[in-house]
Amino acid sequence: MAGRRERVRQATLAEIRAVARRLLIEQGPAAVTINAVAREMGMSGPALYHYFAGHEELVGAVTADFFRELTEVMEAAREAHPPGEHGRRLLATCRAMRKWAITHRAEFGWVFASPLTGERRPGSPRELAGRDFEAVFLEEVAALWESRPFPVPAELEPSIRKQLRAYTASAGLGLPVEAVHVFLSCWIRLYGLLCMEVLNQLDFAYSDLEPVFEECLREIAPKLGLDYESP
Amino acid sequence: MAGRRERVRQATLAEIRAVARRLLIEQGPAAVTINAVAREMGMSGPALYHYFAGHEELVGAVTADFFRELTEVMEAAREAHPPGEHGRRLLATCRAMRKWAITHRAEFGWVFASPLTGERRPGSPRELAGRDFEAVFLEEVAALWESRPFPVPAELEPSIRKQLRAYTASAGLGLPVEAVHVFLSCWIRLYGLLCMEVLNQLDFAYSDLEPVFEECLREIAPKLGLDYESP
DNA sequence: ATGTTTCCTTAATGGCTCTAAGCAAACTTA
DNA sequence: TAAGTTTGCTTAGAGCCATTAAGGAAACAT
Numbered sequence: 001m002a003g004r005r006e007r008v009r010q011a012t013l014a015e016i017r018a019v020a021r022r023l024l025i026e027q028g029p030a031a032v033t034i035n036a037v038a039r040e041m042g043m044s045g046p047a048l049y050h051y052f053a054g055h056e057e058l059v060g061a062v063t064a065d066f067f068r069e070l071t072e073v074m075e076a077a078r079e080a081h082p083p084g085e086h087g088r089r090l091l092a093t094c095r096a097m098r099k100w101a102i103t104h105r106a107e108f109g110w111v112f113a114s115p116l117t118g119e120r121r122p123g124s125p126r127e128l129a130g131r132d133f134e135a136v137f138l139e140e141v142a143a144l145w146e147s148r149p150f151p152v153p154a155e156l157e158p159s160i161r162k163q164l165r166a167y168t169a170s171a172g173l174g175l176p177v178e179a180v181h182v183f184l185s186c187w188i189r190l191y192g193l194l195c196m197e198v199l200n201q202l203d204f205a206y207s208d209l210e211p212v213f214e215e216c217l218r219e220i221a222p223k224l225g226l227d228y229e230s231p
Numbered sequence: 232m233a234g235r236r237e238r239v240r241q242a243t244l245a246e247i248r249a250v251a252r253r254l255l256i257e258q259g260p261a262a263v264t265i266n267a268v269a270r271e272m273g274m275s276g277p278a279l280y281h282y283f284a285g286h287e288e289l290v291g292a293v294t295a296d297f298f299r300e301l302t303e304v305m306e307a308a309r310e311a312h313p314p315g316e317h318g319r320r321l322l323a324t325c326r327a328m329r330k331w332a333i334t335h336r337a338e339f340g341w342v343f344a345s346p347l348t349g350e351r352r353p354g355s356p357r358e359l360a361g362r363d364f365e366a367v368f369l370e371e372v373a374a375l376w377e378s379r380p381f382p383v384p385a386e387l388e389p390s391i392r393k394q395l396r397a398y399t400a401s402a403g404l405g406l407p408v409e410a411v412h413v414f415l416s417c418w419i420r421l422y423g424l425l426c427m428e429v430l431n432q433l434d435f436a437y438s439d440l441e442p443v444f445e446e447c448l449r450e451i452a453p454k455l456g457l458d459y460e461s462p
Numbered sequence: 463a464t465g466t467t468t469c470c471t472t473a474a475t476g477g478c479t480c481t482a483a484g485c486a487a488a489c490t491t492a
Numbered sequence: 493t494a495a496g497t498t499t500g501c502t503t504a505g506a507g508c509c510a511t512t513a514a515g516g517a518a519a520c521a522t
Contacts, residue, residue, distance in 0.1 A: 005468080005519075012469095035509060046511075047470055055510065112430050113344045134435065157442045167436040184436055188443075192423025195432065199343050201422070204365065205398040205415055211388045212419075236489070236499075243500095266478060277480075278501055286479065 013051055015041060020062045025106045029113075034058065060126045066107045067129035073100050074136045086144035087226035091217060093136060094190060095231055098213050101194050109198045141183045141224065142173040150225035152178035186220045244282055246272060251293045256337045260345070265289065291357040294345055297338045298360035304331050305367045317375035318457035322448060324367060325421060326462060329444055332425050340429045372414045372455065373404040381456035383409035417451045 019040045023031045034055055035045040052058040077096030081088040101108040121127065144150070156164075161177055168180045175183075193216055196202050197209045206212060214231070221228040250271045254262045265286050266276040283289040308327030312319040332339040352358065375381070387395075392408055399411045406414070424447055427433050428440045437443060445462070452459040 003520090009468090033509060034511085044471060045509090046472085046513095049511075050469060112432055130435075157446065159439060159442045160446075163437050163439065180436075185446075188424055188427060188433070189420060191432070192427050193419060195426055195430070196419060196423050199426070201343055201426065202419070204361075205411075206394050208390060208394065211390045215388065215391075215416075234489085240499090264478065265480085274500095275502060276478090277482095277503085280480075281500060 009051075016048065016051055016058070017062055017065055020058060021065070021107070024062070024110060028106070029110060032059065032062070060124055063111055064125035064129040066104075066111055067126070067133045070097065070100050070104075070108075071129070071133045071136055073097075074133075078136065078140065083143075084147070086140060086147065087221065087224075088229065090137070090140055090144070090224070090226065091221070091229060091231075093140065094217055097190075098194055098210075101198055105198055108194075112195060113199060137187065138171060138173065138183070141179075142175050144224065144226075145175055145179050148225060150179070150182065150223070152176070152182055156181060182223055186223055189216055189220060240282075247279065247282055247289070248293055248296055251289060252296070252338070255293070255341060259337070260341060263290065263293070290345060291355055294342055295356040295360040297335075297342055298357070298364045301328065301331050301335075301339075302360070302364045302367055304328075305364075309367065309371065314374075315378070317371060317378065318452065318455075319460065321368070321371055321375070321455070321457065322452070322460060322462075324371065325448055328421075329425055329441075332429055336429055339425075343426060344430060368418065369402060369404065369414070372410075373406050375455065375457075376406055376410050379456060381410070381413065381454070383407070383413055387412060413454055417454055420447055420451060 016037055019037045020032050023036055023040065034048050034052075037058070038045045038048050048058070052061065074093045074096045077092040078089045081092055083089075156178060160181060164177045164180050164184075168175060168177050171180070193209070193213060197213075202209065218228045247268055250268045251263050254267055254271065265279050265283075268289070269276045269279050279289070283292065305324045305327045308323040309320045312323055314320075387409060391412060395408045395411050395415075399406060399408050402411070424440070424444060428444075433440065449459045
């Protein structure tokens with residue numbers, strides 16, 4: 001079924017993305033250019049336009065790769081614990097996320113500081129991979145809520161409720177708006193911390209943020225009714 | 232003293248930065264190029280090298296401008312309240328920061344997502360302006376601690392204590408390490424939230440983060456022993 | 463064996479950064 | 493005031509980039 005031609009094409013596509021990634025790691029975001037990737041592969045620049053419509057699309061594809069890899073790492077860490085142990089599964093997922101982020105700084109930084117604007121549109125590979133990534137946490141929290149609902153605030157600021165209603169519906173899980181709100185509060189703290197770390201916004205005070213991250217986990221865990229456990 | 236020549240030079244410098252900023256706002260970060268700025272001013276590209284050593288330095292100067300402007304806005308908001316009312320002063324400062332950030336999205340985003348690497352080195356205009364910005368909060372928190380110390384955790388994770396000792400000393404304020412830690416925890420939550428908002432990392436769930444920001448303030452205030460007040 | 467598709471090439475346009483060489487006006491100084 | 497220096501610009505050009513266009517050769521389908 002997959003003819004030889006198609007196989008070769010897929011191999012070339014994979015090599016392009018691999019080279020792009022290598023350039024990002026070795027020489028920074030600015031070095032990921034169509035020409036540089038082609039040169040590195042022994043091809044002429046315009047040849048790459050048979051594989052990607054342009055620079056933006058290449059960047060989007062590479063970003064999607066990063067999301068997928070990160071998602072896989074997180075899922076693997078989560079599945080190292082039995083399905084019922086939501087606390088351990090969530091903690092493992094969080095730690096796997098940070099570990100990947102700091103061992104792949106260039107890639108993780110690229111994800112939000114990428115010079116993209118258009119590639120985030122609905123339907124793009126990047127957008128789809130982003131949703132999967134997000135789902136790793138969301139699904140586990142939904143399962144946790146199913147088996148052992150965590151405490152939620154009685155009332156919600158009206159504007160927040162209104163905004164979250166749309167998101168809650170689109171997520172399609174059985175979570176009430178209030179639970180989504182608690183989850184997002186935790187998410188913002190965790191992801192925000194990582195974001196600042198990778199963008200070097202905390203260098204002025206910290207050189208190693210691992211204990212700060214753990215402290216964040218310790219504060220977040222009880223909000224989801226979970227016990228914090230040291231790594 | 233300031234000869235005519237020097238005056239003209241300063242005016243040109245100011246115009247360059249103003250044009251760079253306009254290009255950033257109107258056409259995004261990628262449009263801020265030496266050539267484009269020069270063209271916009273009716274000059275030839277290389278002329279700008281008499282004012283800035285290169286693209287990096289121009290970007291750094293513009294970034295420093297943003298920091299300075301943001302710092303001024305925050306200080307003005309703070310000074311709208313009497314010196315003794317630390318709570319109101321800090322809340323006003325925080326709100327002024329977010330207001331500036333969302334009314335100047337391009338500029339605020341530029342500050343951390345800027346393609347700079349070298350311009351962050353010690354002594355650069357950007358680095359100095361960044362310190363002043365940081366000081367707006369830090370000084371007020373120091374004054375608060377002076378007049379009404381907030382509760383701090385009895386013990387600190389050893390690695391965190393060690394790291395913060397250096398920063399606390401360099402900051403040169405009379406704050407103990409524990410208080411600096413509490414301050415930084417608050418800072419990370421606030422700045423991290425803003426960072427994610429401006430980098431569009433929360434669009435998937437929220438369209439208006441103002442109530443989320445206020446909720447963050449409500450949670451942070453008691454950590455500094457302050458009363459939260461609605462805006 | 464023929465026609466089509468696919469993959470790649472080179473050429474070319476126009477943008478970018480940055481260096482080099484040179485001209486002219488403006489200041490400085492004797 | 494005249495000579496020399498500094499300053500502010502110019503154009504030319506090298507070398508990078510993205511992207512389009514035109515064409516050749518190999519692989520595939522019929």
